[in-house]
Amino acid sequence: MSSIGNAPGGSLSQEYGTGITDEVTDVKASASHRRTSPLVDSRDLRRRFLLARHEAGFATRKAAADALGFSLRKLDLIETGERSLLGRDLDRVFEAYEVPAGEQAEWRRLAESARAKGWWDRLTTADASPGAKRWAAYEWGARSIRGYSGPVVPGLLQTDAYTEAMFEAGLSTRSPEERRRFAALKALRRTVLDPPDPLGYHVVFDESVLHRVVAPPLMADQVAHIVEVVASHPDVTVQVVPFSAGLFPNIASVFTLVDFGIDGDDGLVNLEPDLASSVYVDDFAQVAKYSRIFETMVREVAASPSDTVAMLRRSHGTLRKGRRG
Secondary structure: OOOOOOOOOOOOHHHHHOOOOOHHHOOOOOOOOOOOOOOHHHHHOOOOOOHHHHHHOOOOOHHHHHHHOOHHHHHHHOOOOOOOHHHHHHHHHHHOOOHHHHHHHHHHHHHHHHHHHHHEEEEOOOOOOOOHHHHHHHHHHHHEEEEEOOOOOOOOHHHHHHHHHHHHHHHHOOOHHHHHHHHHHHHHHHHOOOEEOOOOEEEEOOHHHHHOOHHHHHHHHHHHHHHHHHHOOOOOOEEOOOHHHHOOOOOOEEEEEEEOOOOOOOOOOEOOOOOOOOOOOHHHHHHHHHHHHHHHHHHHHHOOHHHHHHHHHHHHHHHHHHHHH
8 A cells, every 4th residue: 555646545445345445546646746635735825825925025914915906804814724825816916925936836736736635535424524534634744743642552553453452442432334434544544654755753652552451462463563664664763661761741641743844834733643622733832842842752761763673572572472372
């Protein structure tokens, strides 16, 4: 499976059945394409629009709106992201804001992409909640994701069996059909780690994940899967916080930092990753705070990536013995 262009391909319907996969398996794209997300491209275009107004030197927003031939209400809606900047508006923007000719093609590309649909938009509400679709859009448009998942395996590294065990443990009220659809959605999301345009994925979790009482065969396969993903994906880094680290800052809070690779955009932090009630914060101070927490965690608290792999291999050996027992 691979993350190609704007939508994954492959034969997911063979593994998960019809339904969610039927919505996307007919969408093919060239392997030379970069992953794009309408939600993220809209964010980039809005940032450029705001910066261009500032650089154009208008004394007031009303003066900018008048120069564009927009109502102040329309300008407000575009700047807050509640309304798209349409292609027919761009010529006015280029003239009034004096956008350099060399940048105009990228503005037009972003405007066109912002009005497009991502593969997640083709899913029904039975396949994915609005919150799940929004997270998929952010994830697909990200250049890098860093996060701490605490006592559970990070989402993109979970096997289907591990996710199902979480359901069985009462962490979800989904029906069997909803679980199947969720597993198919996660399989689609996992392709973001694959060539030709892999996501930079750096995640940390607690050592308790390796010792929690779960069926040894299931956990042996889960740990082996993490080791295999790290070995086969140079852009994936995993670190484990050992019990010997004791208490550390933010031990009780999980979070995910998303970087879109957009100049002048600090990205955002998701304070309840993988939940429909996710809280997205793009305030600079909060993003900077959690970035510092993460960097301290990986430098001073967690085992190094190489030591983590060694820890995972030892855990796998122990779990395999438990499987045979």
